[in-house]
Amino acid sequence: xxxxxxxxxxxxxxxxxxxxxxxxxxxxxxxxxxxxxxxxxxxxxxxxxxxxxxxxxxxxxxxxxxxxxxxxxxxxxxxxxxxxxxxxxxxxxxxxxxxxxxxxxxxxxxxxxxxxxxxxxxxxxxxxxxxxxxxxxxxxxxxxxxxxxxxxxxxxxxxxxxxxxxxxxxxxxxxxxxxxxxxxxxxxxxxxxxxxxxxxxxxxxxxxxxxxxxxxxxxxxxxxxxxxxxxxxxxxxxxxxxxxxxxxxxxxxxxxxxxxxxxxxxxxxxxxxxxxxxxxxxxxxxxxxxxxxxxxxxxxxxxxxxxxxxxxxxxxxxxxxxxxxxxxxxxxxxxxxxxxxxxxxxxxxxxxxxxxxxxxxxxxxxxxxxxxxxxxxxxxxxxxxxxxxxxxxxxxxxxxxxxxxxxxxxxxxxxxxxxxxxxxxxxxxxxxxxxxxxxxxxxxxxxx
Amino acid sequence: xxxxxxxxxxxxxxxxxxxxxxxxxxxxxxxxxxxxxxxxxxxxxxxxxxxxxxxxxxxxxxxxxxxxxxxxxxxxxxxx
Numbered sequence: 001x002x003x004x005x006x007x008x009x010x011x012x013x014x015x016x017x018x019x020x021x022x023x024x025x026x027x028x029x030x031x032x033x034x035x036x037x038x039x040x041x042x043x044x045x046x047x048x049x050x051x052x053x054x055x056x057x058x059x060x061x062x063x064x065x066x067x068x069x070x071x072x073x074x075x076x077x078x079x080x081x082x083x084x085x086x087x088x089x090x091x092x093x094x095x096x097x098x099x100x101x102x103x104x105x106x107x108x109x110x111x112x113x114x115x116x117x118x119x120x121x122x123x124x125x126x127x128x129x130x131x132x133x134x135x136x137x138x139x140x141x142x143x144x145x146x147x148x149x150x151x152x153x154x155x156x157x158x159x160x161x162x163x164x165x166x167x168x169x170x171x172x173x174x175x176x177x178x179x180x181x182x183x184x185x186x187x188x189x190x191x192x193x194x195x196x197x198x199x200x201x202x203x204x205x206x207x208x209x210x211x212x213x214x215x216x217x218x219x220x221x222x223x224x225x226x227x228x229x230x231x232x233x234x235x236x237x238x239x240x241x242x243x244x245x246x247x248x249x250x251x252x253x254x255x256x257x258x259x260x261x262x263x264x265x266x267x268x269x270x271x272x273x274x275x276x277x278x279x280x281x282x283x284x285x286x287x288x289x290x291x292x293x294x295x296x297x298x299x300x301x302x303x304x305x306x307x308x309x310x311x312x313x314x315x316x317x318x319x320x321x322x323x324x325x326x327x328x329x330x331x332x333x334x335x336x337x338x339x340x341x342x343x344x345x346x347x348x349x350x351x352x353x354x355x356x357x358x359x360x361x362x363x364x365x366x367x368x369x370x371x372x373x374x375x376x377x378x379x380x381x382x383x384x385x386x387x388x389x390x391x392x393x394x395x396x397x398x399x400x401x402x403x404x405x406x407x408x409x410x411x412x413x414x415x416x417x418x419x420x421x422x423x424x425x426x427x428x429x430x431x432x433x434x435x436x437x438x439x440x441x442x443x444x445x446x447x448x
Numbered sequence: 449x450x451x452x453x454x455x456x457x458x459x460x461x462x463x464x465x466x467x468x469x470x471x472x473x474x475x476x477x478x479x480x481x482x483x484x485x486x487x488x489x490x491x492x493x494x495x496x497x498x499x500x501x502x503x504x505x506x507x508x509x510x511x512x513x514x515x516x517x518x519x520x521x522x523x524x525x526x527x528x
Contacts, residue, residue: 042497044465044518049496055465123498133501135478135491142495145515150470151463234489235478375493375501378485408500413493 012036014330015099015113017087017273020048021068021316022308022323023119028075029327030117037079038111040101042086042435046072048121049141050316052148061176062148063206064316085109088435090116090273097277097303100441108441115303115330118274118291119323122267122309125288127363128381128417130229130371132263136236140170140264153177155260159239161185161227162264164357170262172210175217182258184214185241187248187265188357189223228253228366230261248362265359268416269309272431277301281428284312285354288416289428295340296329297322305330314350321346364421373421374414376407384421395422408436451521455480456528462519469495469502469514472525480504480514480527 016027019041027039047053051068075081085101092098099111124139126132136155138146140162143154158179160171167184175181214221228250229240238257242250266286274291275281279299281289290313291299291306299306307326308319321343325335369382379402387401395418398404404418405411410431411418419426433442452459453468455477462471469492472480479489481503493501495515503511505526 042516123496124494126494133488133490133493135489138492139494139499142492142515145495146470146473146492150466150474152466152470152474154473375499378483378488408503409498413499 012038012111012113014038014115014117015040015097015111016117016119017041017099018048018119018121018308019043019046019072019081019083020050020119020121020308020319022121022319022326023048023117024068024071024075025320025323026117026119026305026307026327026330027079027323028071029324030331031075031078031327033328033331033333035331038082038113039075039079040082040085040087040099040111042084044084046075046081046083049123049145050319052145054149054151061173063209082109082111086435087273088433088437088441090277092277095303102435102437102441106438106441108437108444115305116273116277117297117323117326117330118271118299118304118306118310119308119319119326120270120273120310121319122269122313123412124264125266125268125359125416126263126413127265127359128371128373128414129227129363129366130368131231131236131239133372133375134230134232134236135234136232136259137230137261137263140166140262143260143262144170144173147173147177153179154262155179155258157182157258158260158262159183159185159227159241159256159258160262161187161225161239161241162266163187163359164264164266165353166264166267168210168214169206170264171219171221172213172217174262175219176213179260181217181219182256183220183222183225183241185225185227186221186223187226187244187360187363226363226366227261227263231255235259236261242366244362246360248360249365250362265363266354266357267309267313268412269311269313271306271310272429272434274299274301274304274306274310275428275430276432276434277304279304279306283425285351286313286358287425288313289426295325295343296335297326298329312347312350313354314346318343318346318350359420361420373417374404374407374411376409376413377403377405379404379414381421384418388422392422394424395419395427398422451519453519453521453523453525455525460525462521466519467515468504468506468517468519468523468525471519472514480525481511 013035016039124141307322502514504514
């Protein structure tokens with residue numbers, strides 16, 4: 001049963017997948033309670049998306065980063081932290097789980113454990129629009145990752161667009177690092193939270209900081225406006241900005257010359273490891289499937305726990321809190337009522353944000369027949385609509401007929417859009433192999 | 449200490465810890481492959497290893513995600 005490459009013996013109690021705020025808090029809490037913990041992350045450093053940082057990060061202005069790095073150091077003294085390890089599947093035999101990873105040089109590593117904490121975070125949820133595959137168009141998170149992780153400013157003349165409070169730190173970061181941010185175009189607006197997006201970040205100090213940075217750099221913030229097209233020959237040269245009605249139908253347009261666009265319409269929680277293990281999902285307030293957990297962060301599958309965005313998008317404070325709760329619960333400790341109450345309050349706030357920053361159906365009117373939906377397989381809108389006309393009634397049959405979601409990214413980028421075009425709620429993703437691996441690694445798994 | 453990598457023989461400066469994709473993007477190289485069907489240029493998009501748009505050939509190895517791959521001194525990127 002045991003593969004020769006098993007790094008950790010049966011002595012490991014808990015494997016945590018994900019080294020962001022949820023994963024580090026969960027791993028540290030469990031380790032402090034005496035559990036033998038291994039944390040696995042694909043990145044070169046702990047941090048996940050929010051706390052992504054450069055090696056000598058003294059100049060990074062991310063609020064809370066110092067505290068997170070202290071937690072990371074404390075974790076390093078008490079648990080094994082495996083960085084640069086991509087988890088591609090988790091298998092079960094009896095009451096034991098085996099987490100299969102691949103190192104950067106392609107070496108397989110298998111870790112056996114009793115409990116698994118899924119703290120895999122989320123990625124940007126893009127919407128397709130004409131020209132969105134031009135180089136120079138980045139996701140908002142991508143622009144942020146360039147800056148936080150690499151010290152690279154995504155461009156010189158930058159437009160930020162999409163919906164949600166996350167656009168603010170992205171714009172403030174870019175402006176602060178020297179980019180000319182020509183505008184933040186928030187497709188929603190008008191609701192109480194949307195009128196005060198800085199409050200929506202849930203932490204007054206942070207919010208004031210972003211607001212100040214935007215004001216200092218004279219970054220215009222426009223609600224009910226969106227980037228509906230990108231233009232350029234080989235790279236981005238300009239975008240079309242539209243004024244929108246409440247359903248995101250176009251009222252008027254203008255062109256803005258720019259070299260970079262950072263765009264994001266919310267987030268996709270990364271739940272595939274849980275889905276493949278059979279964990280039940282539920283629709284989050286925005287309809288995205290997330291892992292169903294109880295008050296102790298336990299999924300519906302024995303030994304499998306989840307914290308942070310995979311249980312519903314709520315930001316880094318909630319993620320850390322859920323990680324702590326999960327760490328206590330896995331260690332068999334009671335969860336203090338104060339933590340449970342704080343969690344309920346923050347979860348309700350996350351849901352209120354979803355209601356304040358929804359995706360409205362009018363975005364589909366921005367598409368042209370040749371607009372790519374699936375960037376990997378280069379599937380244009382026309383082919384998706386042809387599949388629907390042929391009788392495809394859901395995203396899965398659209399995929400089989402027109403191939404959106406069949407490429408390298410396995411539908412992570414286009415899955416939401418395809419579901420919307422098919423007129424259904426996004427379904428839990430089925431990705432038995434969550435990361436590209438060598439056939440050799442797959443064959444090794446087969447011999448288990 | 450800044451070091452160098454090359455893309456098709458041309459030198460690109462790198463700060464230690466930067467990914468290949470970040471170094472190229474910073475140097476103004478925003479596309480390094482074309483798509484199979486439409487021949488469309490591709491570079492960074494998601495920036496965090498999700499979209500696979502930024503696949504790149506480094507030192508002759510099979511394509512990897514430029515946004516995840518940390519640059520090492522002397523790395524040779526080829527685009528065709």
